[in-house]
Amino acid sequence: MVKEELISDEQARTVLRKILSLYPNARGELNWDTKFHLLCAVLMSAQTTDKMVNSVTPKLFSDYPDSFSLSRAEIGDIEDHIKTIGLFRSKAKHLKETATIISEKYNGKIPADKKLLMQLPGVGEKTANVVLAEGFNIPAIAVDTHVSRISKAFKIVDQKAKPHDVELRLEQLLPKDQWIKTHHAMILFGRYTMPARSKDKNPYHYLPD
DSSP states (O other), rough: OOOOOOHHHHHHHHHHHHHHHOOOOOOOOOOOSSSSHHHHHHTTTTTHHHHHHHHHHHHHHHOSSSSSHHHHHHHHHHHHHTSTTTTTTHHHHHHHHHHHHHHHHHTOOOOOOOOHTTTSTTTTHHHHHHIIIIHOOOOOOOHHHHHHHHHHHTTOTTTOOOOHHHHHHHHHHGGGHHHHHHHHHHHHHHISSSOOTTEEEEEEEGGGO
C-alpha cells in the first residue's frame, strides 16, 4: 500500500493561517457562566450540536447552580432536563457522577489539570482540552470531528490519524499562543465554510487567496 503524502509543515501552517484569517475572533459557541457549567455543557455536547445543548442549559444551570446541587439531584430529574439531546441517559449519569466527584474531592472547584479532568466520568481528552482552554485560558487543542476532518482533508495528517495524533500534529505546527484561537477557527470553518456535506471536494476552494 502506498503511503499517503502529507503536505509540508510550511504548507500546513499556511492553511491554518488562512483558516484563522476567516475567523480571527473565533470562540466556542456553547453558553456557560461558571467553570462547572462549562464542564457540564462540553460533557453534553458529544454527538449533538452546540445549539441543542444551549437549548437545555438555561433551566439546567438555573436549577443546579453548582456541583453540590447537581450531585444531590435525582437521575430522573436530570434526564428530564436534557432529554432532547442525544445520549441523554448516559449523559445524565455522567453529570451526576462528575458533580459528586467535583463536590467531594475538589470542594466544588474544577481542577485545571488535564489528567485529573480525564478521570471524571464522561470526560475524554477533547472535553478536558475545551475546559482548560475556555475555562482557564490554558493553551490546548480540542480535536472534534471538524478539526479532525479538516486536518485530513488538507492532508495535514494521515487519513487514519486518531484524534490524539491530530492534536499532537497541530501542537507541533503552531505556537502555543495560537492553539486556542486556531482550533476554534477550524471548528467554525468546518461548521460553516466547509461542512461535511460540501459538494466541492477540493478543500482549497474554501480558503481565501
